[in-house]
Amino acid sequence: MERKGFLTDYKRIQVISGLAALSGAIMTLIILFFLPINYIDKRNIIIIVVSVIIFVAIFYTIPALYLNKKLSMVSDLFYILAITLVMKNIGDYGYIYFTFYMILAAVDAFIFPAYQYAILISAMCVGILVANISPDFIIQNQIIYQIYGVLTLSIILRLIARDALLIKERKEVLETDITELENDKREIRILLGSLAEGMFIVDEKNKITFFNKSALEILNVIAPEDKIISRDINDILKTVGPNGPESVTKDPFGKLEPSRRNDFRIIFPDRVVKLHTNVSPVIGERGEVSGAIIFFRDITKEKNLEEQRAEFNAIASHELRSPLSVIEGYLFFLLDPASKAKYDNVTRGYIEKAHDASRELIQLITDVLTVVKAENNELELNISDVDVKKIIEKSKKEYEKQAEIKKIKLELVLAVKNIPIIKSDDIKIKEIANNLIGNALKFTEKGSVTIEIGMLENEIIISVTDTGPGISKEDQALVFKKFFRSEDWKTRKTGGTGLGLYIVKTLTERLGGRAGLQSVVDKGSKFYFTLPLELNNKEKK
Amino acid sequence: MKPTILVVDDDTNLTGLYEAALSARGYRVVVCNNGETALDLAEKENPDLILLDIMMPAIHGLHVLDILKATPQTEDSKVIMLTALGDEATKEKALATGAIDYIVKSDSSMADILNRIQKALD
Numbered sequence: 082m083e084r085k086g087f088l089t090d091y092k093r094i095q096v097i098s099g100l101a102a103l104s105g106a107i108m109t110l111i112i113l114f115f116l117p118i119n120y121i122d123k124r125n126i127i128i129i130v131v132s133v134i135i136f137v138a139i140f141y142t143i144p145a146l147y148l149n150k151k152l153s154m155v156s157d158l159f160y161i162l163a164i165t166l167v168m169k170n171i172g173d174y175g176y177i178y179f180t181f182y183m184i185l186a187a188v189d190a191f192i193f194p195a196y197q198y199a200i201l202i203s204a205m206c207v208g209i210l211v212a213n214i215s216p217d218f219i220i221q222n223q224i225i226y227q228i229y230g231v232l233t234l235s236i237i238l239r240l241i242a243r244d245a246l247l248i249k250e251r252k253e254v255l256e257t258d259i260t261e262l263e264n265d266k267r268e269i270r271i272l273l274g275s276l277a278e279g280m281f282i283v284d285e286k287n288k289i290t291f292f293n294k295s296a297l298e299i300l301n302v303i304a305p306e307d308k309i310i311s312r313d314i315n316d317i318l319k320t321v322g323p324n325g326p327e328s329v330t331k332d333p334f335g336k337l338e339p340s341r342r343n344d345f346r347i348i349f350p351d352r353v354v355k356l357h358t359n360v361s362p363v364i365g366e367r368g369e370v371s372g373a374i375i376f377f378r379d380i381t382k383e384k385n386l387e388e389q390r391a392e393f394n395a396i397a398s399h400e401l402r403s404p405l406s407v408i409e410g411y412l413f414f415l416l417d418p419a420s421k422a423k424y425d426n427v428t429r430g431y432i433e434k435a436h437d438a439s440r441e442l443i444q445l446i447t448d449v450l451t452v453v454k455a456e457n458n459e460l461e462l463n464i465s466d467v468d469v470k471k472i473i474e475k476s477k478k479e480y481e482k483q484a485e486i487k488k489i490k491l492e493l494v495l496a497v498k499n500i501p502i503i504k505s506d507d508i509k510i511k512e513i514a515n516n517l518i519g520n521a522l523k524f525t526e527k528g529s530v531t532i533e534i535g536m537l538e539n540e541i542i543i544s545v546t547d548t549g550p551g552i553s554k555e556d557q558a559l560v561f562k563k564f565f566r567s568e569d570w571k572t573r574k575t576g577g578t579g580l581g582l583y584i585v586k587t588l589t590e591r592l593g594g595r596a597g598l599q600s601v602v603d604k605g606s607k608f609y610f611t612l613p614l615e616l617n618n619k620e621k622k
Numbered sequence: 623m624k625p626t627i628l629v630v631d632d633d634t635n636l637t638g639l640y641e642a643a644l645s646a647r648g649y650r651v652v653v654c655n656n657g658e659t660a661l662d663l664a665e666k667e668n669p670d671l672i673l674l675d676i677m678m679p680a681i682h683g684l685h686v687l688d689i690l691k692a693t694p695q696t697e698d699s700k701v702i703m704l705t706a707l708g709d710e711a712t713k714e715k716a717l718a719t720g721a722i723d724y725i726v727k728s729d730s731s732m733a734d735i736l737n738r739i740q741k742a743l744d
Contacts, residue, residue, distance in 0.1 A: 402728035413732035419646040
């Protein structure tokens with residue numbers, strides 16, 4: 082792998098190894114100079130030194146400094162070629178050296194350094210063989226052999242120096258890599274440790290291979306790292322589900338689910354911690370599941386708040402509704418002929434007003450609770466076989482008296498003869514119908530309110546048409562929004578919370594239907610909602 | 623003979639109301655304000671109908687219902703749950719235990735409640 086800055090490093094190595102070759106040559110000469118060997122003509126030493134310096138300078142150091150890697154390799158070839166040309170003077174055997182050195186040069190330039198030594202040693206052996214074959218020749222050509230020997234040694238020294246440097250360089254690079262990797266690993270640990278979420282990674286046998294600091298903090302585990310690693314996750318994370326202990330990683334390895342979220346409890350002697358867990362399979366390069374990664378966080382506080390809120394809702398509904406229903410009941414009883422109470426018309430009117438107001442207040446509380454439930458996704462459905470026609474008839478009946486007082490014609494029209502029985506929630510349908518009929522009567526001063534039940538392709542459609550003031554185009558887009566009340570409506574001093582149509586829409590959608598309207602100002606409005614003949618899975622819940 | 627209705631609710635205002643409204647309509651009304659007395663009265667008076675609240679101190683209404691349905695003398699008496707609890711789970715539980723109707727006080731007007739009581743006794 083070519084590393085950045087390698088050329089620069091290579092040059093440095095060439096120069097240093099060149100110097101090594103030079104000093105090696107000089108040392109060899111010094112040894113030769115001081116050895117009491119007769120056949121070395123000490124006068125030749127100067128010539129040898131100068132030739133080595135020239136060789137090294139021309140073929141190593143200068144090319145290494147000024148040429149790139151490939152060219153300096155070529156110069157190596159020339160160096161060896163030059164030696165060989167000198168050798169050629171030895172006689173016919175010189176060609177053998179030429180061949181060996183050419184191979185050496187090729188290996189030196191392109192193949193593994195280890196082979197260089199083998200070939201070099203072979204070359205020297207051949208040299209010695211040559212020497213043995215004709216000792217006279219050696220004596221006659223002393224100086225050439227001396228130059229050859231010194232140069233050969235210098236090449237060996239150079240190669241050794243170069244390779245030692247390369248090895249050292251590589252080791253440093255590797256060490257840097259390892260340090261970087263370790264730093265990265267430490268950094269990842271620190272990052273994961275800083276997560277508020279606890280984290281475990283387990284292998285396919287549920288043994289822990291990694292965890293973070295938060296994991297131990299949340300679980301209140303005090304143990305050194307090696308006491309956690311390779312333990313079974315279920316010994317550390319003792320999750321308890323609704324039906325007793327339950328493994329957090331329960332079979333994550335069979336199926337390739339993207340992730341699985343769950344709420345669990347951890348039971349300590351003095352307290353209970355609630356956890357939200359998210360388990361994802363760890364998927365290897367070949368798509369195999371090699372373990373699981375588990376994130377979890379302490380949701381005790383949130384859960385407790387949620388429970389408190391639910392409790393408050395229950396209390397609010399109970400404590401507010403109970404006295405109100407008593408008020409409504411007594412007021413009703415005062416007006417009930419059975420009570421035999423007698424009033425003049427004015428008093429009766431007052432009581433009637435109080436009774437109406439109490440019913441409105443009850444409706445308001447019911448509406449608010451419905452909205453709260455809807456927004457917390459707590460609207461439960463009670464699905465059964467439902468006769469829509471019957472429900473609408475019942476709802477209509479409740480408003481007949483009000484229509485009579487206002488002198489508005491309230492009628493029910495069946496667009497088709499048979500309305501099928503569907504699976505739905507009767508109470509919710511009645512709430513929707515009541516809201517629409519109640520609204521229509523409230524805003525209509527004269528004329529009629531017509532309820533119609535019809536069929537569409539896959540739906541039952543229930544519409545309520547009035548001859549009221551109608552709704553402007555701008556307002557039509559807003560009527561189903563929470564707390565919406567038009568300016569017109571306010572000036573007309575009609576009561577209401579602005580929740581009715583929002584509830585209509587929310588409940589209809591919960592039942593898998595649609596709610597909408599058509600309206601022309603001063604002509605009237607037609608509100609409708611639909612109920613699907615078949616419930617989707619989403620609604621069945 | 624006048625049908626007897628036992629009204630059980632810890633809210634005395636409410637029991638007072640039902641006593642007045644139901645008596646005026648010609649029923650014999652017995653009221654009490656806790657589950658324990660309710661169980662005694664249910665055995666003693668043998669009422670035709672019991673209006674039973676759920677959220678009561680001491681004995682929970684659903685528990686009262688359980689005992690009523692498990693006791694031979696009272697197992698046949700009709701019970702209508704009359705409560706402020708509107709959740710489906712409680713309703714289902716009550717109906718499964720043997721209540722014939724489940725009325726959420728505030729979801730129904732007094733007129734509606736009286737109709738349903740009458741219907742249960744017909």
